[in-house]
Amino acid sequence: MAVVIEVSELTKCYGGRTAVDHLSFTVRPGRVTGFLGPNGAGKSTTLRMILGLDAPTAGAATVGGVPFRRHPRGLWHVGALLDAGQVHGGRSAAAHLSALARSNGIPRRRVDEVLGEAGLAEVAHRRVGGFSLGMKQRLGIAAALLGDPPVLMFDEPVNGMDPEGVLWVRRLFRRLAAEGRTVFLSSHLMSEMENTADHLVVVGRGRLLAAEPLRDFAARGARRSVVVVTPQAVELTAVLTAAGASVEPDGPADAGKLSVRGLPADRVGELAFDNRVRVDELTTRTASLETAFMELTADSVEYPAGQPR
Template sequence: MIEVRDLVKRYGDTTAVDHLSFAVEPGRITGFLGPNGAGKSTTMRLILGLDRPSSGSALIDGLPYRDLRDPLRYVGALLEARAVHGGRSAFNHLLYLAQTQGVPKRRVSEVLELVGLSGVAKKRTKGFSLGMGQRLGIAAALLGDPKILILDEPVNGLDPEGVLWVRQLLKALAGEGRTIFVSSHLMNEMAVTADHLIVIGRGKLQADMPVGQFIAQFSDTAVLVRTPEAEALRAAAGERGWTVADTDLDGALIVTGSTAPEIGELAAARGLVLHELTPQRASLEEAYMELTRETGEFAHRPAPAWGGADGRA
């Protein structure tokens, strides 16, 4: 279990992490989301003891990372996949890590096979593609067979097959009762991978809840409606304070701020004919954008004026 308690990290006058508290439970995949500059990478570095907090604490099963015995066997981490000596082979890179923690040599071959790099195990890593580098970083995180995984953008650079492989791997590890903490900017992938979400913005906690609850709480309900009496329905919905918008779907309407049963009951009360009444499921991306609209790195910043002083290109 990972516990972050009132964590603060300042760099001069800049507060990167601002009184942040949350817990990452075992047995599920916890997604860590936030705009660029939100403090995600800094938080992960604080958990792993790579930075010192200004105040507060980050604990792993009640202990700071530095106090863990055999930390590679306890916590596997991927923060920067390209942080590898380019002159070493993939095998020797992992062997070096294994020897520092008493991990048997056979485990190196096992994880290389697991991530699909056995065929290039003896090649120098400086020639690796971005996707191969990501796979090697994941192999390093898995080397000690840890009970906790902390992964920063693990699918970056992977092809669709690789993305699916990572998803299935994380689900399998969580199913074994391990603690999985993973950050990503890919909302569609988080929607099908994560069980729980922690969202931060400008160093502050914005949300800490299951994925389904997050989508429901931070997105408007919407219903697709088809009716030959569109204007009458529009007027009736307006009286209830609902929003009605046209679509490109052969005259269909989108009604927000209501539910399908409420719209059906209103239509019945007014004697309006309905041909279709279909709830529209909001996406994680829509909910995330709604929540973080005001906390992004570039929120409220004016667009640059391209060209010369007269504004011409």
């Protein structure tokens, strides 16, 4: 059965501060849903409330139509990695997973299976305290897979991973979604979202900013621009501005590189030719997912760098 995560008017207040503010969205099976937002946007708090680790001030979060805490033997229903460091350092990887398996009625054979899946079979009996952050992330993912659940949630799972580990995680999440599972992934790495997510939920200051397919989000937030390199930047700027374009230096002011919005590349070229302005380079550039995200969340950054407090 397809299992959906449903968040409805979810609110969490700490004293006089609202961390999550009437947040509503749905995470559906069969796709990887990315969870984006600036630091302090309420992402981790939202994940904790979905899992019943924090109680909401108002609203509700359900998994398969009921609060997660009502699911018996939780690892059969949801696998989650919120903090790779939350594991007893004196235990071995195998002992840690075995304890989780026993407490959830999961067959012992699954411990060996997920250790192999995570690439930890050779270090299964080493103490977790000696693991690198990337290895702890792999162990956390193995624990999330232990009950073979229909819903999986991950908070910054590739932190500390080497390139091979990042590629493994990317392929794993895509495979899990292709199997019809509900995969919810929080990350601040735009490159990982571009390569992994199908759908995005974007929040800022605890409020929903967007919930739509990644492709639509990138297209909505992207502004197409033309990059021009010319030794006559002042003259070309005047010509293009008179034609209705917005022109800004693209790099150092004396580099002769301009970013032009409001006119297509062919029109920029025509105007330069007609006005005898030399152009050395003319290219069209589409804003990246990162640019779209920065534009949408610009007013939601809690601690902007380079600005006085």
